[in-house]
Amino acid sequence: MALNQLKTVFFKEFTGYLNNFSVFFIWGIYIAVSLASAFYFGSYFLIDNSGLQSYFRFQPAILALIVPAVTMHLWTDEFRLGTIEFLLSQPVDYFILVLGKFFASWAFCSLMILLVLPLIMVSSFFIDINFLSLFSAFLGTLLLSGAFCAVGCMVSALSSRPVITYLVAFFALWGIISLKFEVLMTWFNLPETLPELNFSALYLNFISGRVSLDAFICFFSLTILALWANTAFISGRNR
Amino acid sequence: MKKNLTLIAFILLLFGSFLLINFGGSLLFNDRYLDFSGQDSYTLSPASRRLLSSLNKKYTIRLYVSSRLSDYFPRTGQYARYVTERLKQYQNYSNGAVSLDIIRVEPYSAAEKNAEKYGIKTFLSNDGKINLMFGAVILNDEGKSITIPNFVELRRRYFENDITNALNSLENMSRPQKIGIIAPDMDIPTIDGYVDTSRSPNLFALLGQDYLLQKISPQTVQIGVEINTLIVVSPAEELSRLPLYALDQFLLRGGNLILLTDSLNEQNEKIIPDEGLNQLLAPLGLSYSDKEVIGDAQNAEETVVNNQARLYYPWINIKERALEGQPLTAGLKNLIFRSPAAVKIAEKIPEDIRITPLITTSSRGGHVSSFQASRLDKDLILQNYTEDNHPYLLAVLAEGKFRSGFDKNILEGTKLQKQMLDYLPASIKPFKLLLIADTDFAYDANWSDNSFKKDNPVYGYVPWADNGELIKRAVDAFNGRTNLADLSPSPMFGASSLSDIFREEISSLYEEQRQTILLRLEKMVRERLSLAASYAGRSPDFSEIKRQNLLEHDIAEAEHEIRHLDFMINSAYDKQINIFILITAAVSLLFMLMLIAVLRHCRRKIRE
CATH class of the missing domain: 3.40.50 (Rossmann fold)
Structure with missing residues (x-):
């Protein structure tokens, strides 16, 4: 039952992305910015790019720019068009609604990430591609986009204005990628023996081939907490 | 107001739980990872791990890396990240016997002077404005040290051998x-x-x-x-x-x-x-x-x-x-x-x-x-x-x-x-x-290339075959130093950048032409020298001056041809890069349109 409901919400949201031209716009900007940053700022031609490190290095910043555009309509449109009351009055668990919307946005972003395949194909004519490292980078980027989609979903439940949602989500994601917890450790005088917690560094580990359990915990905890908060905001709004 | 306060409190609570979960996760699982680098970048060999677990002395590895290394030499910067990660493995596996000190060196700083005292070599940035460095000193608690004046990227396969052997030498320095x-x-x-x-x-x-x-x-x-x-x-x-x-x-x-x-x-x-x-x-x-x-x-x-x-x-x-x-x-x-x-x-x-x-x-x-x-x-x-x-x-x-x-x-x-x-x-x-x-x-x-050996005799040559390694192993085995007998050079994955490949490809097209000009140039320079030697101690006659001028003119022309050839190579290289970018962009665009078309088709099918 719950799975069917999840499927329905997922398909409704996912096909919604394909109904208009926003898909061309979002994917087009994503691939243009990604390629430009890899070629012009990532020293793509100068360093050993068997794992496409130059391309993936900038993904946190690029996804922080793109993901809010993917997620901003998820709840905002429901508030703006007044369909939220109808949606919440359906016999569907709030968490299923949140999950359905989240998975739709994540699937959309995952397909967007696949747009790197042509670059892999063209590069493979000239260099040996390290597919193991590439797999690790893909995995990291998928987890990263999942966490970002969850945060974007959560932020979109806070406002009925898409532009504000976009901006708040963008700054929230930017904050996450640029926040270095060692700064907090210095502020609060925490002992240096505590491990470093750095979102970007954990992602960079993925692109250099280090798939660690603490990185999984970090990405998953952010995703789950954001989805939980999203459910709490929706239910709080309905009260 | 109350609602807003609740929201803020809720967000703070979320942030706090995120921090707690992650600190806990990092403390417990920091050393649980899979090595997907394809080059064993995060896996120390059994020989190195054995050595690290049996160290009796305390060691500090001081890694000196210029903070602006990546700006000037992106590829060396990439290698510096690799070196840092590898050295962290040494620290993690040593149960506290090895500590890693990463020093980001600023130009003209005290750290730079200190590094130079240990024998770390500086090299000029490509605009010639500042000195850069990328080396390490391995010190033990008895004050003995081994310096790697410069890490040479092409020697990457031997990185683990170098560090492990250095630790082994310091440990058994009798x-x-x-x-x-x-x-x-x-x-x-x-x-x-x-x-x-x-x-x-x-x-x-x-x-x-x-x-x-x-x-x-x-x-x-x-x-x-x-x-x-x-x-x-x-x-x-x-x-x-x-x-x-x-x-x-x-x-x-x-x-x-x-x-x-x-x-x-x-x-x-x-x-x-x-x-x-x-x-x-x-x-x-x-x-x-x-x-x-x-x-x-x-x-x-x-x-x-x-x-x-x-x-x-x-x-x-x-x-x-x-x-x-x-x-x-x-x-x-x-x-x-x-x-x-x-x-x-x-x-x-x-x-x-x-x-x-x-x-x-x-x-x-x-x-x-x-x-x-x-x-x-x-x-x-x-x-x-x-x-x-x-x-x-x-x-x-x-x-x-x-x-x-x-x-x-x-x-x-x-x-x-x-x-x-x-x-x-x-x-x-x-x-x-x-x-x-x-x-x-x-x-x-x-079996080796000595281009990077200046001031770095041990860690500067680049082996392309393991001839030296075989003899070293034999000497070690004969002398009972068998603890590192299974230490092997790391596997190597596609070491060339696209730039290297394009340049090599283009240069090979012009190589014959370049060689011909260089031979002609060499011949003319030799002739000029012998001509100058023939009238040494006297004034040259008219025919000699004429020949000299003609040679000067031809040499200048040949040099101009070489410069022109370099220009042609650079232009062809730029063209190739642009073609690569254009092809990738075009294929990406086509792929995107195809993906959207497939998705829309699937959606239509599902609806039907």
Whole structure:
């Protein structure tokens, strides 16, 4: 039952992305910015790019720019068009609604990430591609986009204005990628023996081939907490 | 208001739980990871882990990296990240015995001065404005240290070997053992009879990290008892009976010998006579022939023969798979031989001797006369080459006891006899012998690149074959330093950047043209010099001035042509980069449209 409901919400949201031209716009900007940053700022031609490190290095910043555009309509449109009351009055668990919307946005972003395949194909004519490292980078980027989609979903439940949602989500994601917890450790005088917690560094580990359990915990905890908060905001709004 | 406060409190609570979960996760699971780098970047070898878990002293690895290294040299910056990650592994595996200190060096800072005191070398940024550095110092708690003046990216495969060996040397820094070297045809500078490893061939720079290398005369009649391992690179002049006696007695006393002999030494283009050495080897059940050079059609290297790239059979590159069988060669990636001889094992081996074949050619071995190989050019050598399709032995390991090939002390009856050790008719201890049938095996030019060696003799040369590593392993094994016996060079993944590949491709198109101009230029410069020499001390006459001017004009023109060629190469390179970008963008756009079309089609199908 719950799975069917999840499927329905997922398909409704996912096909919604394909109904208009926003898909061309979002994917087009994503691939243009990604390629430009890899070629012009990532020293793509100068360093050993068997794992496409130059391309993936900038993904946190690029996804922080793109993901809010993917997620901003998820709840905002429901508030703006007044369909939220109808949606919440359906016999569907709030968490299923949140999950359905989240998975739709994540699937959309995952397909967007696949747009790197042509670059892999063209590069493979000239260099040996390290597919193991590439797999690790893909995995990291998928987890990263999942966490970002969850945060974007959560932020979109806070406002009925898409532009504000976009901006708040963008700054929230930017904050996450640029926040270095060692700064907090210095502020609060925490002992240096505590491990470093750095979102970007954990992602960079993925692109250099280090798939660690603490990185999984970090990405998953952010995703789950954001989805939980999203459910709490929706239910709080309905009260 | 209350609602807003609740929201803020909720968000803070979320943030707090996120921090708690992640601190906990990092504390508990920081060392749980999978290595997907494809280059073992995050996996230390068992040998390194064993060493790290058994360290008795405390170590600090100070890594000095310029903060702006990546800005000027992106590729070196990438390597610096790799080095940092690798060194973190050393820290993680050592149970607190190794601590890593990463120092981001700013130009003209105190850290820069401090690093220079330790011997870290600086290099100029590509705009020549600031000094950069990228090296490390490994210090132990006794104040002893080893400095890596510069990390050379091309030496990446040996990174783990370098760090682990350095830690091992510092851990076991007692009185170093002496190794004797007899290699009269190699240029080996010495200080007080000991090899100056800062200027020596790479093989000895490598060995000099852990051993004291003593140069021994090829006319010696006795090898001192303080030397238990001797490396002999056979000279082109036949060894007289005096050193042969010395080697015979050295082996009978239980000495360890690494003997590199050959049929043709390519480096000096000389045939290594077999008569003397075969006298030494015969009692051990071994021999070699100076009459033929061995080739291998399956493992041959490609080289330019008659302006064409062709397989040149006497240049043999034995790869990893063929080296797996023996502990001494297991894990090595490749070994290079140049016109080697074949080792022959006697049908009847003395019963106390055990001979282990170590390296053989493939079953597509062949031979050519060493006389022809020393006289003819490569094309003719290949024409005279006979493929006899059976494997040849290139190296063997022998050990055991034997009877002397001499019936008495060679200097018996002379005054010197009294100063010598007693003559031994038979072994008093088992000997060990590594016999390699190629002297070129030891020469730098055949297995390593010295372009980055300036001020960095040990960590600056770049091996492309593991020739040095094999000899180092043998010396270590002979001296009982077996704790790192299984330490192998790391695998390497696509080391070239697209820029390197494009440039190489484009340069090769213009190479012939460039060579022609360079030859012409060289000829003209030589002519100008001889012309100037012809009228030295007098005023040149009119025809000489005219010729001089003409030459100056032609030289300037040739130089201009070279500059033009460089410009053409750069333009073609830029064009190729732009084409790459355009193709990628176009293919990406097509792929995106195709993906959207497929998704829309699927949606329509689902709706239907």
